[in-house]
Amino acid sequence: MLQTAFDTEPSLDAKEERDIYLSAFRFMLLARVLDDKLAALYRAGKIHGGVFLGRGQEALSTAVGISLREGDVFAPLIRDAAGRLAFGESVLDSVRTHMGSPHGPMRGRDGNVHRGRPREGLLPMISHLGAMISVVNGILLARRFQKKSGTVGAACIGEGATSTGAFHEALNQAAVEKLPLVLVIADNQYAYSTPKSRQFACDSLARKAPGYGVGVQTVDGTDLSECLKAAGAAISRARTGGGPQLIVANLLRLCGHGEHDVADYVDPKLMNSSLGRDCVKAAEEFLARRHWLDASQAAGLREDIVHEIEAAVAQAQREPAPDPFAEEWRAIASEHLCEGQPEHRRI
């Protein structure tokens, strides 16, 4: 989150613009390096369960996270390491959750991408695709009840998840209630191994917007500028009463579905097309062309980031594992209604 962003300031001066880009780039790089680190830990057998990366989606994800303000709501999905960081999530929350640390926000109960801090507006995804959008709607509706105006909720989703009933019901619900929802579809060409031709039959998901009565923008998801502008504009429109906004970003997943997946099904033509452009590299080149970040500054930035991540990993690795005997094993908040395990009762 930034104080100044494209959604608030119609015309930014050069310095403000540079600051935003530099900040965005920092989150992109932070996410990329963090993803690389998590992948390495996974390969080394240090992370149980799956590891899901956002490689290739950092520009889009960052643009969303950075354009939100304090008090806004964000429901990231599996490829939003960058957006989470930009929204304010700490590296440590990610590492701890991947490691299952009891000090992380999920306390070892849930893991990897299934993390968040709902009270701080960062929703912890459940795995069922499409299910988080209506939850964002609910928060936005609550704020309307509470007469808190001016907040926005953003939800991210892949093109594959648009095939779920949950996606449809929730987007429609937001449109009927005219909620300030920004729904960001990362069309990364594949859902796991399934190409989008097996997922929908329209030429672009942007075509869906008129059928819901919501605004829409299509962007090149590999281009940080385009993403920043689109996210800023959509968030601003939602914030000022324009109702739900859709963003459809075209890009390519530059990794496997998860780190277990070699993704040899990806069409090489797509990899060599403009969709396959690495947004982090592109952004770095853009910053260099603008003389906002030279090679040595970039190297320095990377070094700082590597240190930050190594420190977080080292800390999480020093932390004890969750202790099953210290666990309450209680799924309800109403302690007085908790029965305990039947087999642990008297016989």
Next chain:
Amino acid sequence: MLQTAFDTEPSLDAKEERDIYLSAFRFMLLARVLDDKLAALYRAGKIHGGVFLGRGQEALSTAVGISLREGDVFAPLIRDAAGRLAFGESVLDSVRTHMGSPHGPMRGRDGNVHRGRPREGLLPMISHLGAMISVVNGILLARRFQKKSGTVGAACIGEGATSTGAFHEALNQAAVEKLPLVLVIADNQYAYSTPKSRQFACDSLARKAPGYGVGVQTVDGTDLSECLKAAGAAISRARTGGGPQLIVANLLRLCGHGEHDVADYVDPKLMNSSLGRDCVKAAEEFLARRHWLDASQAAGLREDIVHEIEAAVAQAQREPAPDPFAEEWRAIASEHLCEGQPEHRRI
């Protein structure tokens, strides 16, 4: 079902055209009189459970049912008495199912609109809105496997049911598989008491078609001609490989949601608008103007229909009620795996 219909014959001669209209009108009137009879039986306490009528939707529903051919599939919903009859369902199937007769297709196990003969292409709706569309898809996919080409499946639905995830998943599924599905949305302005402004935020549901990549037509649902042409064209397009087709018909429900509902929430302005036109009357006037059916012929037709319906009701009323002691109480086909009631086993 007709041998000759708008979907097969690009140019019909005058006699053929008249025959189609007369036949269609007969189904519309049959449905209307049947609905009236069921309403009367309901009021007299002769029908347990709800009674749901298709008043005001006969033109649209008939157009769909009549335009389908033998071998096609039809998934009607609660307001499709007319379409069912036109597709070939007997009056007796309807009356028996409403009465719960063991001789009806549902044998007293299910009732009223929840009837059909799946092996004859008439699907028995479950209540959960939107759930039948993917079942139609499955039949159409099976036919593709079985190399049976040239059949079409039509499913009817209300505008309210477009808010279900099931609707979305199924229409999308049909589009991805390019199945010969014709999906007919009767936008009758209300879902039970809920006006469509609380159901979706686009100006017309026809706007949804491009987002699914399917064809679409919008029709005046009170106009038999328009409905026949649209249904014929959509079915023909689906039959010849054009993929799923959507029809959005504008009309008004000219009855309560069910016969228990006085529907005082309906906006009088709508009733007085062209949406509120009674399609049966309009069709009768159209036939009269064309000199295809004069007043005395119409009266004679109605008399025949009344007799047909009275006979069916009399027959169903003479039939015994289902006998719980003769019931098998078995929900699975694999008799050898049936356990019976636990409480009926040895002690």
Next chain:
Amino acid sequence: MSLTYLEAIREAQARALRDDPRVFIYGQDVGAFGGAFKATKNLAVEFPGRVIDSPISEDAMVGMAVGAAIEGMRPIVEMQFADFSLVGFNQIVNQAATLYWRTNVPCPITVRLPFGGTSGSGPFHSQSIEAIYAHYPGLIVLTPATVEDAYSMLLEAVALDDPVIFCEHKFLYYHLKAEKLPDEALPVGKARIAREGRDLTIATYSAMVHEAIEAAKELSGDGWEIEVVDLRSVKPLDTDTIVASVARTGKLLCVGEAWPWGGVTAEIISRVTAEGFGLLDAPPQRLNAKETPVPYHPNLWAAHRPTARSVAAAARNLLRQ
């Protein structure tokens, strides 16, 4: 002035809306229309903006409620029929029921399910599905059998910090009447001795409580004294009260309108045999709906679910042992 079970539900919602600004109602046709069963009659007028018509989107309805709860509201979601909640099943069991355990943020939502069989309603408007919700950790499942409980338990449901599946029986909506609303009530989690006895315990809930009492009356003509335990809440389940009753009677019959496999009746028997095996002097038995969907025709329906008659027959069988 007398009130029906349905009116008690309406009154409880009115009071919840009045007393707590965090409460709102969301569901199909609940607004101006007052709901399919009129359980929210006039509430949209009395509480403008707080009783909201939803689209026909059960999944999103529940998701919306969870989001609002995260933000501190106390939503009540009305499903038009319990059967339709199955379309929103995932959001209930995976979103609402896991939130507190995963994040420490409570999820105070109440999902009202008009449930259970009535004559002529058929397979999709009659289901008793408390067991599939109770199977999941993280949910409270309530099944009030009386007008008073419908009122007090719904108020408590809204006040609880957890997702509550509130199973209100459609058969009781109009049939059941009380003189006035209660001032005090047993808390959620406590069963109630609906009728005292010493020869056999019938443990049951919701509409079946009345069939059991009817059966008990019939059997009292033969000199049998049947104790009827009204569970009130099926999760948590007040095993202590049931075991204490079995300690008095030595015999247990569990009656449920739901299907047998893994239902409330199976859960009770497992608990009572584990905790009070020595108290039983005959095999505990259960009586449930038959193992088919709920039939439409009244004759079939009456044979499908337990009735006073079949409860009495089962009880006699057990008493003879």
Next chain:
Amino acid sequence: MSLTYLEAIREAQARALRDDPRVFIYGQDVGAFGGAFKATKNLAVEFPGRVIDSPISEDAMVGMAVGAAIEGMRPIVEMQFADFSLVGFNQIVNQAATLYWRTNVPCPITVRLPFGGTSGSGPFHSQSIEAIYAHYPGLIVLTPATVEDAYSMLLEAVALDDPVIFCEHKFLYYHLKAEKLPDEALPVGKARIAREGRDLTIATYSAMVHEAIEAAKELSGDGWEIEVVDLRSVKPLDTDTIVASVARTGKLLCVGEAWPWGGVTAEIISRVTAEGFGLLDAPPQRLNAKETPVPYHPNLWAAHRPTARSVAAAARNLLRQ
């Protein structure tokens, strides 16, 4: 040549496709990719056009299968994880499970659910949800515990005229191996004595069969002979075999990886106490997962589900009585 449980599932599908032109497979990533777990590896190549990638639409996936079944096909639907079948729950329990009873038209579909916990999979990729399906009339619910059963029962599932929920345990996918595929097998509906004993019966299914056998081995060191009944099918449930075992041992411990409330273990205890009360010389007990979602961290996960160790402890407790 040795085969894993997963390979047996693949082989069964290959054989079903080969032997019966009515069979096809529909699911996410099942085509060229061969499925998330590779249960359909190479099948799209071997059987062109008959192994179809579906959109991420569980509701429509099941609806599609029901339609195809009406038309005489025998679809196999692969859910990517059992947990995601909950999004298609309505089509399974209300469309597929009611079709035969309502219309006399059978609904031969097989829904494959990769289910159960594995280390690090967390709350939404670990669920054991056989009980909620078994609760509904109209479904067959299978839970093979061995490579041989995975193969023969999947073949039988596809051949059966009813909707089958085929619960294949992810923990067994790679762990379990057999020398060859079976030529003959017990039919669906029959439980199997996985280990003979005389002191106590453990009734269990799926992955827990192996924990129970492990526990039985441990206890045999102390001179106890534990009989392990592998249910194979949880619906129908072979009560006779369990009761016969209890007749030999007098003691019953039911073990399930699912949550306790209304689970398979509760259903077994209800049946055995109703039908074989006199055979029991101690209260029947059950051991289940803890009453929370399935945790992510391996340490928590290992404590959440029953293990050989906790099974042995529960058995010892019961043997002491």
